[in-house]
Amino acid sequence: MRAIVQEAYGSLNVLKLRDVPLPEVKDDEVLVRVRAASVHPDVWHVVSGKPYVLRLMGSGLRRPKVRVPGTDMAGVVESTGANATRFRPGDEVFGETLRAMQWKNGGAFAEYVSVPQDNLSPKPGNVSFEQAATVPTAGLITLMNLPTGPLRNVLVNGAAGGVGGLAVQIAKARGATVTGVEHTSKLDLARELGADHVIDYTKEDFTRLGTRYDLVFDIPGNHSFAACRRALTPDGTYVLIGHDHYGATGHPVLGSVPRMVKLMAQSLFLRQLPKPTRATPPRKESMAVLAELLETGRITPVIDRAFPLAETASALRYLTEGTARGRIVVTL
């Protein structure tokens, strides 16, 4: 099969289109003929091998253990492993290819990928393969970090991005009034995604406007927690996703890890921070939630541009430019 192969960490030039053997299909896995795969910042991190800490977190010390990048996709079931009884050949599916929340390559930029059946859901008929492919990785991290239960007054910092766009739509689906913080050029997209109010971060600092929210869902993390507390109600919650802008911010070796560890330590005595002991929802359930949100039109991914598989490096280059208005995908 054709696949994008990464033999080393480095610039986007390390990505080559090659012929490789079909992936092995384990008993609980499904072989999927990929139709679209998503391009997002975590793919860039593993291609570059930065921050260096990711190499110690399962990605591979000297070179990537899994040579084919990409972590989420949509496609058609080709065959199933001996115990993978949930799907049949011909089913349209979407899902995440990695077994756990990991910073490593997942093999999605290829004609075929083998995926644990519980990481997949049937693709709703009302969305395209391109749209469905953009949801699993960003959607799982969003669901994992959004507090459960009803949401009231929510601020999403980075509201038009991959994770922020889903956070806006899911918060709206749960009944929240949502304020989206974005760059001037993406305020209209934040509104299109459902934000009731928008703040242009080039003109105003949301931590100094005097409005308080029950939830500050912070993707870029460009303000300290102390500053964000000014925008939180006493019982509000602060969630940091983090974004190191392709190495431009964040620690070169440790990335956002020191900041996350500090927040975890503070969460032991500050109720505005989620406890590190909170349970991660099972993949199968979370994928079903995302499928239902797509099917009912409560999340609708906006696609900026699709690139052919051979142009995966260009797709990632375009991502790092930060000008995309919506998600970027690779199509096959």
Ligand SMILES: NC(=O)c1ccc[n+]([C@@H]2O[C@H](COP(=O)([O-])OP(=O)(O)OC[C@H]3O[C@@H](n4cnc5c(N)ncnc54)[C@H](OP(=O)(O)O)[C@@H]3O)[C@@H](O)[C@H]2O)c1
């Ligand atoms: N997307 C995924 O599937 C996924 C999955 C797991 C984890 N993650 C991680 O989650 C993080 C976010 O990913 P993403 O896909 O959401 O990234 P993204 O699409 O680049 O979104 C980030 C958004 O934040 C905006 N932004 C930048 N600086 C800002 C500021 N100072 N104030 C407010 N908004 C600002 C950006 O707009 P401008 O660039 O125009 O300023 C952009 O729209 C990354 O660390 C990524 O590694 C992503």
